[in-house]
Amino acid sequence: GENVEQHPSTLSVQEGDSAVIKCTYSDSASNYFPWYKQELGKRPQLIIDIRSNVGEKKDQRIAVTLNKTAKHFSLHITETQPEDSAVYFCAASGTDSWGKLQFGAGTQVVVTP
Amino acid sequence: EPEVTQTPSHQVTQMGQEVILRCVPISNHLYFYWYRQILGQKVEFLVSFYNNEISEKSEIFDDQFSVERPDGSNFTLKIRSTKLEDSAMYFCASRGVRGTQYFGPGTRLLVL
Numbered sequence: 001g002e003n004v005e006q007h008p009s010t011l012s013v014q015e016g017d018s019a020v021i022k023c024t025y026s027d028s029a030s031n032y033f034p035w036y037k038q039e040l041g042k043r044p045q046l047i048i049d050i051r052s053n054v055g056e057k058k059d060q061r062i063a064v065t066l067n068k069t070a071k072h073f074s075l076h077i078t079e080t081q082p083e084d085s086a087v088y089f090c091a092a093s094g095t096d097s098w099g100k101l102q103f104g105a106g107t108q109v110v111v112t113p
Numbered sequence: 114e115p116e117v118t119q120t121p122s123h124q125v126t127q128m129g130q131e132v133i134l135r136c137v138p139i140s141n142h143l144y145f146y147w148y149r150q151i152l153g154q155k156v157e158f159l160v161s162f163y164n165n166e167i168s169e170k171s172e173i174f175d176d177q178f179s180v181e182r183p184d185g186s187n188f189t190l191k192i193r194s195t196k197l198e199d200s201a202m203y204f205c206a207s208r209g210v211r212g213t214q215y216f217g218p219g220t221r222l223l224v225l
Contacts, residue, residue: 032212034213034214036156036216042218043204043216043217043218043219044156044204044216045216046213046214046215049212049213051212089155089156091156093212098144098161098163098168098169099144099146099161099208099212099214100146100158100161100169100171101146101148101156101158101206101214102158103155103156103157103158104155105154105155106155
């Protein structure tokens with residue numbers, strides 16, 4: 001089955017700096033890669049997603065890149081703000097798995113003012 | 114904006130008791146999921162449900178677990194005889210045709 005690895009496990013950045021989180025996946029059939037942000041005690045919230053027919057997607061300060069050959073994808077947050085502090089999870093899903101999401105272990109991002 | 118809702122928000126139960134966790138998916142969604150998250154760990158897939166039947170389940174989803182869509186709006190997860198290790202946050206999720214899964218607020222289950 002699919003296995004998703006996520007690094008780093010914790011990331012501390014100064015406000016205004018960029019944050020990058022990287023994930024690798026094992027199943028070449030995976031074709032959908034969402035990123036979720038989870039604040040303490042809250043539900044995971046989708047922040048951006050990318051499909052395998054696209055190499056990069058951007059939404060304001062957030063961007064995701066996908067390298068299908070290397071089977072890795074990354075989340076980039078620019079101009080970080082204290083409210084970006086949360087746990088970020090990457091996930092992967094394939095067409096033959098009824099949309100089941102396989103999550104990475106999460107990255108605790110702390111943005112210090 | 115429509116959201117997935119879940120009840121109860123917290124549930125405390127004794128080991129061996131049955132619990133039913135309830136979810137109301139987004140109304141026009143067709144695919145439904147249950148995930149769990151043990152404190153401090155990643156979100157783990159339990160089961161997916163489509164067209165009134167289980168489409169996929171994980172190794173965690175053993176005979177103690179069952180899911181049901183008893184009417185047109187609710188989606189339930191039943192744990193027949195709870196164990197200490199079932200203590201976790203349980204998330205329901207739903208999606209339409211496009212693939213984006215939306216998560217409910219979760220039910221925190223504590224088994225004593």
